[in-house]
Amino acid sequence: MDKKEILNLDAKYVWHPCAQMKDYETFEPLAVSHAKGSFIYTLDGNEVIDAISSWWCKSLGHGHDAVVAKAKEQLERFEHVIFANTASEIMSQVSERIGNIAPGLDKVFYADNGSTAVEIAMKLSLQYHAQVGNSERKKFLSLKNGYHGETILTLAAGDCELYTKPYSDIMPKIDKFEIEYCNAGVNDEKFQNYGDDAWDKVLKQLEPHAKSLSAIILEPLCQGAGGMLMYSADLLRRLRFWIKENGVHLIADEILTGVGRTGRMMACNYADIVPDFACFSKSLTSGFAPFSCTVCSTEVYNAFYDDYFTGKAFMHSNTYTGYPLGAAAAIAVLDILENGDKFNNNKNYLRDADLNSELLRSLMENVNAETNALINIRNMGYLCAADLVHPVTKEKFDPKQRTGYQIYQEAVKLGALLRPLGDTLYFMPPFNTDVQTLEKLMKITVQAVNNVVKK
Numbered sequence: 001m002d003k004k005e006i007l008n009l010d011a012k013y014v015w016h017p018c019a020q021m022k023d024y025e026t027f028e029p030l031a032v033s034h035a036k037g038s039f040i041y042t043l044d045g046n047e048v049i050d051a052i053s054s055w056w057c058k059s060l061g062h063g064h065d066a067v068v069a070k071a072k073e074q075l076e077r078f079e080h081v082i083f084a085n086t087a088s089e090i091m092s093q094v095s096e097r098i099g100n101i102a103p104g105l106d107k108v109f110y111a112d113n114g115s116t117a118v119e120i121a122m123k124l125s126l127q128y129h130a131q132v133g134n135s136e137r138k139k140f141l142s143l144k145n146g147y148h149g150e151t152i153l154t155l156a157a158g159d160c161e162l163y164t165k166p167y168s169d170i171m172p173k174i175d176k177f178e179i180e181y182c183n184a185g186v187n188d189e190k191f192q193n194y195g196d197d198a199w200d201k202v203l204k205q206l207e208p209h210a211k212s213l214s215a216i217i218l219e220p221l222c223q224g225a226g227g228m229l230m231y232s233a234d235l236l237r238r239l240r241f242w243i244k245e246n247g248v249h250l251i252a253d254e255i256l257t258g259v260g261r262t263g264r265m266m267a268c269n270y271a272d273i274v275p276d277f278a279c280f281s282k283s284l285t286s287g288f289a290p291f292s293c294t295v296c297s298t299e300v301y302n303a304f305y306d307d308y309f310t311g312k313a314f315m316h317s318n319t320y321t322g323y324p325l326g327a328a329a330a331i332a333v334l335d336i337l338e339n340g341d342k343f344n345n346n347k348n349y350l351r352d353a354d355l356n357s358e359l360l361r362s363l364m365e366n367v368n369a370e371t372n373a374l375i376n377i378r379n380m381g382y383l384c385a386a387d388l389v390h391p392v393t394k395e396k397f398d399p400k401q402r403t404g405y406q407i408y409q410e411a412v413k414l415g416a417l418l419r420p421l422g423d424t425l426y427f428m429p430p431f432n433t434d435v436q437t438l439e440k441l442m443k444i445t446v447q448a449v450n451n452v453v454k455k
């Protein structure tokens with residue numbers, strides 16, 4: 001099929017995710033031919049740098065050879081069988097690996113997307129409390145500006161009006177609490193010391209809920225969809241302490257932050273804490289397959305373990321729960337993160353994360369030096385973000401101008417898939433993107449920003 005035929009059929013039949021389809025009249029979708037490493041190749045013969053790891057998941061880029069090989073090996077055996085009452089080498093192996101990511105979180109429950117993994121954690125927490133006699137613990141509390149997925153319950157746990165407004169009448173009410181952010185990311189002095197006054201303000205918001213909470217749910221240290229907002233490891237440590245003291249669960253939504261994206265296996269590692277539940281997806285398979293999981297402790301698991309007719313079982317299931325191709329991809333990814341990347345000079349992406357993070361930051365600083373249009377440059381691991389402002393007045397743009405969206409269009413024309421969140425620009429490339437490509441990304445970003453803000 002040629003590009004025209006593809007786009008005609010696309011326009012006739014496809015309803016794309018997270019988009020006002022009318023926008024497609026003036027900005028046609030990229031017609032993808034293939035993708036490899038840090039690049040998407042179009043049918044026009046163009047090479048586009050995937051600066052956002054395609055919805056934040058391609059941690060090792062597109063079609064990493066080790067991931068492909070492991071998935072092919074599994075494909076030769078079986079691609080999927082019902083995961084209720086079956087066991088297999090691939091699922092046992094991946095479960096052992098995932099069950100060892102965080103000490104004490106050794107029970108792994110699978111699903112096929114991030115939203116469901118978070119919803120499972122919330123359901124598990126509620127059911128746990130009901131089954132151990134804490135029937136008053138029926139509420140959740142979450143952070144302002146959070147995002148946890150697209151099911152009604154996870155939309156309610158999140159705080160992004162853009163995604164929730166039409167459904168707000170039927171969403172359960174989940175209170176939100178406010179914190180202060182680290183505008184420079186890990187380089188912000190608040191990152192290691194949140195400060196007692198700021199903590200007191202948080203405490204005042206938590207205390208009224210202490211006895212009714214089942215769990216507090218949060219994206220540890222970086223709130224992605226809410227605007228790549230970063231906060232203090234010290235705050236997370238203090239929260240963990242309060243949560244434990246008060247018999248509440250902590251659900252760490254590590255869908256974005258986990259498995260290396262923030263430079264650690266879990267963002268929680270920066271605070272030296274272990275949550276009660278952690279949710280992983282995206283980077284876990286390098287975006288290879290719909291695959292997610294929720295991990296928890298044996299103590300939680302035991303509250304569900306009883307004779308069938310006690311009704312204590314966790315009766316959740318999804319068709320693709322425990323998808324073996326995802327499991328194979330996850331094993332390949334975890335091997336690379338633990339032992340180095342044989343296909344890329346044995347590079348160790350976790351060990352080198354802080355250095356690589358500073359490189360991303362310096363490139364973003366260069367973008368600012370050439371455009372004068374950024375504030376709040378912040379970085380953590382393989383993620384660097386900044387907010388767009390007018391180069392002269394330094395004021396934020398009127399959202400109605402859709403400045404970030406215009407930059408997105410310019411950048412795609414110039415050869416980079418940058419997809420700002422509103423007016424927050426960010427680099428979230430695959431961990432193995434080479435320096436030359438990152439420098440090219442920086443130059444394209446400069447040009448795209450200048451073409452829009454200096455118009």
Ligand SMILES: Cc1ncc(COP(=O)(O)O)c(C=O)c1O
Nearest residue numbers: 113114115147148149224255256
């Ligand atoms: C922190 C966080 N939680 C949950 C999700 C939802 O994951 P999925 O899109 O796989 O349902 C996302 C997706 O971006 C996310 O960033």
